[in-house]
Amino acid sequence: MGAYLGARQAGLKLLSVADALAPAVLLAQAIGRWGNYFNQELFGKPTDLPWAIQIDSPNPAIPSGWLTEQTFHPTFFYEFLWSVAGVVILVLLERRLNLRWGRMFAAYLIYYSVGRFWIEDLRIDPSEVLLGLRTNQWSAVFGVMIGIGIIIWSRKRHPGVEESVYTAKREPEAEKA
Template sequence: MSIPSPDPSDTRFDVTAWLQGLGVDLPLTFVIHAYAVCILVGILIAAFLTNRRLVARGVESGTVIDFTLCALVLGIVGARAFHVLTHPGDYFYEGANLWRVLFVWEGGIAIFGALLGGAVGVWLGSKWTGVRFWTFADALAPGLLLAQAAGRMGNYFNQELFGTPTTLPWGLEVDPTNAAFPAGLPAGTLFHPTFLYEIVWNVAGALFIMLLGRAVRLQWGRGLAVYLMWYGLGRMVFESIRIDPSEIILGIRTNVWAAFFAVAIGLVLLLVQTRRHVGSEPSPYLPGRTPDDVSARAKAGRDGEVASVYTESDFTDGDAERASTGSDSHALPATSGRA
C-alpha cells in the first residue's frame, strides 16, 4: 500500500531526442522536467482562479496577467535568494563556483523567499494597474495555496524533501540510489510523504478561505492574513519532520522559523486591518484609477479639457467606510464586497 517512487524516465521529457526521432536536429539540448511542469500548472491555476475572483470584485478581466509578470520574476529572484542564504554551505566554500548561485535550473528555491519577492511584485503591479494591493492579495490567497499544492508534486517526481522513516501504509518509497536517500538506512525504507501532507493541507486551506469568504468579508488584507496563518501552521508541522539538510537556528530549522513568522505576521495583519477597516473596500481600484477614470482623463486630454471625475473610488478609506455604513448614496451593497 506504500506510495511508489516515480520511474526516472517519467520525470523528464527529452525534446531534442524526440525531435531527432522525427528527423529534426536541434543545435542544443532541450529537456522538460516534471518539476517545471508542476510549477507551470500551479501558476496557471492561481492565475485562473485569481482572475475570476478579481472580476467578481469588479476588476477588468485579464488584469491578473500584469500582476503575474511582476510577481513571477521577483518571486523567482526571492525564492532563489532565500534558498541560497539559508543554505550557504552549498554555495560559499573554498574553491566554489559562485556563479552557481544563479543556476536556478540545478534546483533550490524556497517558497518563503518567493512570497517576499512576489509581494514586492504585487506592490509594483498595484502601482501599474491601479488595483489595490490588498484587493489583489486577498483574491490571490486561495489560488496561491492551490499553486503550492501543484508545485509539491514536483518534489514527488524529484524524490526530494521527504520526511523521517515511517511504517505507515502510505509511506513513500525512495530509490536507494537517489542522492537524497539517507546513508545507513536499508533499501526499502519508507518515509513520510511530506509533499502529500502539504498538498492535502493546501487544498483544504484554499477551500476554507473561499468558504470563509462567503460568510465574512475577507477584504483589506484579511484573506492574505488567513493564508499566512493557515500555511504557516501547516508548514511548521511538515517542516519539522523533514530530513533534508537545513540551517539550524537555536535547534530549529530555518523554514520552521520562517513559518512561525508567517503565522505571527498573519495574526498581526488580521488584528490591525480588522481594527483599522470596519467596512468594505470602496472599490477594488485606487482612487482615480478605475477604467472609467482613466478613460475620462484620456478623453479630456484629447479634447483639451481638464477632467473632473468623481466616483466612489475617490473616497478616502475612512470616508468610504463611513459611507458604507451610513445613508450616503455612494455606499455599496453589503454583499458586493465578499471575496
C-alpha cells in the same frame, strides 16, 4: 514586487490583489509539491504507515547509513492535501466573513504557515537548526506572526467593508447611457 507593480499600474489596491490571489497561490503551491515526488526529494522520516513511499536508491537525499528498503513519510503529499483543503477553507471563510483589506491574505499566511510548521518537523533533509527549530519552521512562525499583525492592523485601520478595490482617483468611470 510583480504584484505590487501590476496593482499600481492597474490602479488596484495591493491588499485587494493579495486577497484575490491568496487561494490561487495556495493551489499553485499544492500542485508544485508534486515536483518533490517526481524528483524524490524533501520526503519525511522513515515510517511503516500504509501510505509511506519508497525512494529509489541510490539517492543523495537518503542520509548515509539508512537502509535503502525503508519507506518514508510523503511530506509532499501531506502539504498537497493541506493546501487543497486550505483553498476550500479560505474561499468558505471569505464568503462567510467577507475577508477584505488584506485579511484573506493574512488568513492564507496563517493557514499555510501552521501546516508548514508541522510538515517541516517530519522532514529529514539538511536544514539549519536554531533553538531546536528548523529554518523553515522559524519562517512559518514569522508567517503566522505577520498574518496576525496584518489582521490587527487591518481591523484598526479599515473596520468597515471595502467599497472598492481601486485606489483613489482610479475608479473606472460609470458607463454613460
